[in-house]
Every structure is written in C-alpha cells, then in structure tokens.
Amino acid sequence: MEWAIQRIKYLSGATNTGAALKFALERGFQNARGGSIPKVAVVVTDGQSQDSVAESAQQLRDAHVMVYAVGVTNLVNVHQLHQIAGNPARVLTVESFDDLSKTLADSLTWDMCKTEFSMFLICFKIFKLV
Known part of the structure; x- marks a missing residue:
C-alpha cells in the first residue's frame, strides 16, 4: 500500500472534492467486478x-x-474531512x-483489514499480515 501511496501525483488547481466523490461513485464503484469485493x-x-x-x-x-478522508497540512477544513468520511475514526x-x-x-492498512473478516482475508493475502 505504501508503494501505491507514493505514486500519487499532486495536482494543483481548484479543489472540487464533491465533484470528485460523485465521479468516483459513478465510475469507480460499479458492481461489475463483483459485489463481494470491499469498496x-x-x-x-x-x-x-x-x-x-x-x-x-x-x-x-x-x-x-468505506470512505476515508485524509487532510495534508494545517490548511485543511477538518469539518469537511468529517463530512467526507462520515466517521471520525476514518x-x-x-x-x-x-x-x-x-x-x-500504516493507519489504513490496519484499519481496513480489521473492519470485516472478509476484508481481513483479502488483506492477509495481499499484505501477508499475521
């Protein structure tokens, strides 16, 4: 997971998180790959x-x-982070x-993997967790 995070590219410009969330819902979370895969x-x-x-x-x-909101720097709007995640633990x-x-x-791997047993099994295979 750390490798994937390091590959994230920073995009400058306007921040339209609401539109990005809508795009993710419409394009990224279809059940075409199977409804049993954790989202x-x-x-x-x-x-x-x-x-x-x-x-x-x-x-x-x-x-x-399962939505996680991550704020980088002290310029983030913490209220919006909570609106995005819907759960302070996320x-x-x-x-x-x-x-x-x-x-x-570290935070997301453990949190996502402990959430549901089926997800734990997926994480066990991917991350070789004990």
Missing part, C-alpha cells in the same frame, strides 16, 4: 473544497463504500505530503 475510497486533500462534499460523500456511504491528518505515505499506509 474503499481514500480522499486526500490539502485544502478546502470549493463545492459541497456532504451529499456526494453520503451517496458513497449509502453505496456501502479521518486522518498529516503535516506534509512527505509524512503521507508511511502514516497513511
């Missing part, structure tokens, strides 16, 4: 969304997507993008 979205932001996040985030959660913050990969990989 997890990790939203990483370093600011405040210029559009509303509440409705799109709720729609993701209603579609049984909100993470880090000081900088340099801190992101290790902190995020």
Whole structure:
C-alpha cells in the first residue's frame, strides 16, 4: 500500500472534492467486478473544497463504500474531512505530503483489514499480515 501511496501525483488547481466523490461513485464503484469485493475510497486533500462534499460523500456511504478522508497540512477544513468520511475514526491528518505515505499506509492498512473478516482475508493475502 505504501508503494501505491507514493505514486500519487499532486495536482494543483481548484479543489472540487464533491465533484470528485460523485465521479468516483459513478465510475469507480460499479458492481461489475463483483459485489463481494470491499469498496474503499481514500480522499486526500490539502485544502478546502470549493463545492459541497456532504451529499456526494453520503451517496458513497449509502453505496456501502468505506470512505476515508485524509487532510495534508494545517490548511485543511477538518469539518469537511468529517463530512467526507462520515466517521471520525476514518479521518486522518498529516503535516506534509512527505509524512503521507508511511502514516497513511500504516493507519489504513490496519484499519481496513480489521473492519470485516472478509476484508481481513483479502488483506492477509495481499499484505501477508499475521
């Protein structure tokens, strides 16, 4: 997981997290790959969304997507992070993008893998957890 996080590219410009959440729901979480595969979205932001996040985030959660919100730097809107995740236990913050990969990989791997037994089995195979 840490390798995948390190490959995330930073995109500058406007922050439209609500639109991104809607796009993820419409394009990324279809049951074409099988309804038994756990659905997890990790939203990483370093600011405040210029559009509303509440409705799109709720729609993701209603579609049984486990949503994590990660804020990078002290410029994030923590209230929006909570709206995105819908659960304070799924909100993470880090000081900088340099801190992101290790902190995020450790926190999310453990949290996602302990959530449901079926997901634990998937994580066991992928991450070789004991």
